Amino acid sequence: MIQDIADPEALEARLHKLRLLEALLFASADPLDEETLAGRLGRDTDVADLLEELRAHYAPRGVNLVRTGAGWSFRTALDLAPLLRQEEEVSKKLSRAAIETLAIIAYHQPVTRAEIEAIRGVATSKGTLDILMENGWIRPGRRRETPGRPLTWVTTDHFLDHFGLESLRDLPGVEDLRAAGLLDSRPVLLGIAGGGADEPAESAETEDADG
Secondary structure, eight states, rough: GGGOOOOHHHHHHHHHHHHHHHHHHHSSSEEEEHHHHHHHTTTSSSSHHHHHHHHHHHTTSEEEEETTEEEEEEEEOOOGGHOOSSSSSOOOOHHHHHHHHHHHHHHHHHHEEEHHHHHHHHHOHHHHHHHHHHTTTTEEEOOOOSOOOEEEEEEEEHHHHHTTOOOOOOOOHHHHHHHTTHHHOOOOOHHHHSSSSOOOOOOTSOOOOOO
16 A cells, blocks of 8 residues: 555655556556556556555545456446436347346356257347347357357356446346346246246247347
8 A cells, every 4th residue: 555655766656557557447448457457557566456456545436446357447436326327218128038148148158059048948049149249248158079069158248347247256146036026027047046947938939029
């Protein structure tokens, strides 16, 4: 911490790096990981320590320094978000198929398309995965070392950032989902949360609504 540094030169050097770190994070449109920051601040810099000091400094302010996945970025304080939200939402809502597919990938990753279809009980169109990729929430993972070497799907750091999660450990658990009524209204989530057997999706449902 700055207040613990007695050497004036060392104090000035730390202040400079702290200000540079702040400027880098402020100027970047995307979260920056510690390796990238170290490349700008110097490999001998304790980036993690500086980040924690900066996070503590901004904790009581209107803008907070937050970690999402491997990256760090400034975000509006959560308690102020409702006051800044616009009355009119212009973003396109995801279809039920896309929401269910995203939830399955988040909880079961890495997961193949065939596994997604087995959990949902209905075929998954390429359009559904394309929509999630266009939003930057999923990306292709490694291929399975099984016959056909199927491609797997995983979530991205942008997914964590968009939904306000620091890591996948912050995904809601079974009790949270039950309290929100999701286990009753969306049977597919039973398999995700690990409780009971899945009910098959409605046979009349198709993926054409995604288009």
